[in-house]
Amino acid sequence: MSTDSPTGAERHDGTDGPHPGPAPAATATQSKAGRNLPAAIAVGVALGALVIVSLFLVPKVWFGIVGAAIAIATWEVAKRLRESDILVPRIPLILGGQAVIWLGWPYGTAGVLGAFAATVLACMVWRLLDQGLHTAPRNYLRDIAITVFVAAWLPLLASFATLMVTHDGGNKWVFVFMIGVVCSDVGGYTAGVLFGKHPMVPAISPKKSWEGFAGSLVFAIIGSLLTVTLILDANPVIGALLGVVLVLTGTLGDLIESQVKRDLGIKDMGTLLPGHGGIMDRLDSMLPSAFVTWLVLSALL
Structure with a gap:
């Protein structure tokens, strides 16, 4: 989740990406982060309700939700990369990403790892032959390196969000994960907008503040402490x-996506979600957070 949503860890009080010229004044429906705040809140509530209902009623539906989100996010990222003449193999990347997500259900981490390796291999061969047997691919090494990055960044990290529900009571793990991320986002946004004065990483995200980071810490620690105690x-x-x-x-997940978008010269990865940008703009902080939640809870519970 990059800085451009009211509930993102990086949204401590601003946006990322290139901003030529003076910034326009915020309107009545626009947050200090430069987003349509009512639309962003409505979308966030709707997505949250979908997750809560699915986890309560049929926890394994979570695989479908994550799989759909990753497929769309992969398409968004691949499209943006292709606009910059970086030819990642979209079809094997998207299909392989689904294998990475879904094979964690019957086979656990072994299924995830095997599907990831197969996806990388399929992408290597696809890119090698996508212009025919008689034409050598241009920028092959660069494109495959970025393809492997995307495969690790999206489906591999997302698979840990689905691996959680394979545990007994794993839907509770997902609740703890989601509530912790939301608390971090809300705390960071609130503190950044109200108190943000000291830039944290101005070269990557100019409006990301240390005050917002402190707000994220306070809210996330309180939220995670309560959920781990009361839910788990x-x-x-x-x-x-x-x-x-x-x-x-x-925060690191936000910064990574911010830098990727800065390299590509774009503000958002997509436009699917009003007030938020694309699906990928909602997932940037969640992806690494899913991994560390799975790691911490698996190791300590």
């Missing part, structure tokens, strides 16, 4: 630790 009935120290690592990984 576990040691509150685990919750406090989880809150800290969620803020760190979420």
